[in-house]
Amino acid sequence: MSKRVSNELIVKDVVIVGAGPAGCSAALALKGSGKKVLLVDKSVFPRNKTCGDSVPAHALLGLENLVPGIYDEFLATVKSVSFRTSALVFPKGQRLFFSWPLPGYVTERRDFDGFLLKKVTETTDTQIITGLKITNYTRVDDLILLSANNPDGTSGPEFLTRMVIAADGAPSLAARKLAGIVPDQGAYGQAVRCYFNGVKGLDEGIELVFYHPDFFPGYFWLFPMADGRVNAGFGMPEISRRKLKKSLASLFSQFRDQHPVVREMLENAEPIGDLRGGMVPFAMKRQIWSGPGFMLTGDAASMVDPVSGDGIMQAVRSGMLAGIAAGTGNYTLYDQQVEKFLWKRMESQRRAIRLMTGFPHLIRIAAWLGRYHWIRNRFQRWIW
16 A cells, blocks of 8 residues: 655655666666665556566576576566467468577566565665655756655655666656657557457467558567466557557457457457557667666667567666666766667667568568578577
8 A cells, every 4th residue: 555755855876766677677786786775656566567468588587697596486476477489470370480599478567567576675775665656857956856746646755866767667757857858659659458368279388479461560469378368469650550540449459350360369258357558669769878867777768679579678677787887876887788788689670670661571571481490590589
């Protein structure tokens, strides 16, 4: 349960805004730094998060360096389904299979994010405040003043700090106020998802992504979950959606009805809850990652993989890099590390998605060439 926080001034060395994978990774990376750290989130945990619920092993392996044993503890305590295979499914039923060297895990974000926040609580001295919404950022000399509201809308405390690590998702207030970034419809997408029971023809260890020429570059997915449910969703670049002049909810339904394989698999399936959506900030262009007194991480820094749609691995890695930079006080290190470990790969991904969007017939050619093992392996290594 959240509680009303009195209107006071709290001074910290580092304030992390957002307690998702990026924010928690930053807090874990700051462990032992000697910094006074605050982690604040507008939600009260556990909370739901609209997502495909797919967690790559690379994200967990990165956290293992910060908290030894966290990988095994995740496997032992968080309900999930592992997968080593993904398939791109075409309307006539052809499947292009990819086998991954490391597993991924489908787990509800409510559970995964709660697990990470629990590890921050157990292994660090971070002060954690949930249910408190940051409403403004104001520069005061070389410091940043953060204003906040309590859950009931009353004024909450103010925070004064030298460094803000923004992990507040998309669209990010910190990115707008501190970096002057305005969301660009050419560089982000929208996605919707809901859960289903009774989906037929789905193997537990395989994630399915569906292609249909009438909806490309949008795509549909079906990811099996541990309790028999299936995460079903549809995503598309916002600029493409606006050209179609249709809502994501209607496109979700139309794709389901027009793709023969999806239609058959969901024919007798029962939806659980409502269709929920959100913004997907693809890494389609280089943007500001840091500046005086701030570092942007994860979705706040538009780091979602343009090809796979994965944002969790980039969130964890960027959060770790920001936490390390904040802990050492060498803030220029963050941009250098993001460039080296994240942006170079994302840059090649954005070139590829632009090529495929401009020449959609390349998808069908790729499916045909995918029959050849050596070509499929090269394509798979590029994605991985």
